[in-house]
Amino acid sequence: MGKIFRFDKDVDTDQIIASQYLLFPTIDEMKTHTFxxxxxxxxxxxxxGDFVVADENFGCGSSREQAASVLKALGVKAVVAKSFARIFYRNAINIGMPVIVSKELHDEVKEGDEMELHLEQGIIHANGKxxxxxxxxxxxxxxxxxGGLIASLNKED
Structure with a gap:
């Protein structure tokens, strides 16, 4: 079980991690400025183990891999949204951050609710539903x- 942090639609990568923080040398230094x-x-x-739950088009905007990386570094278990910007989706998979589509969840939960994600079954439990x-x-x-596509490819050598 993890807590939900809820966001609306069209959250762009600059809102996830603003461009001025990309100058920091490490993800650990950047992550304290997430959202x-x-x-x-x-x-x-x-x-x-907590979750980010969002409306449509999560991760739109610039193609910065750091947007997914700071969420992973903070321990976010997955981002669940109605839809994702393609480049954010790809960057998340590359670094091993689960990005999950659920059309109903965002509209029926609020900030602070708890949920459980069962990736293998394609099921989320929240608020008794x-x-x-x-x-x-x-x-x-x-x-x-x-740990993501890059780590997976490196292990195949």
Missing amino acids: ESLNGKFASKVQP EYSCTKLPAKMQEILDQ
Whole structure:
């Protein structure tokens, strides 16, 4: 079980991690500024195993890999949204951050609710209800388990 941090539609990568923080030399230094313009307390409140739940078009804007990386570094277990910008989706998979589509969840939960994600079954439990979501194919789950596409490719050598 993890806590939900809820965001609306069209959250862009600059709102996830603003461009001025990309100058910091490490993701650990950047992560304390995650969602600073939308929820200034996010980085200090999020705990490993928590979830980001968003409306449509999450991760639009610039193609910065750091947007997915700071969420992973903070321990976010997955981002669940109605839809994702393609480049954010790809960057998340590359680094091993689960990005899950659920059309109903965002509209029925609020900030602070708890949820449980079952990737293999494509099911989310929240507030006593069950929601369908992306059911990951075994190969995709294997890639995520290895830390992302890049780590998976490096292990195949």
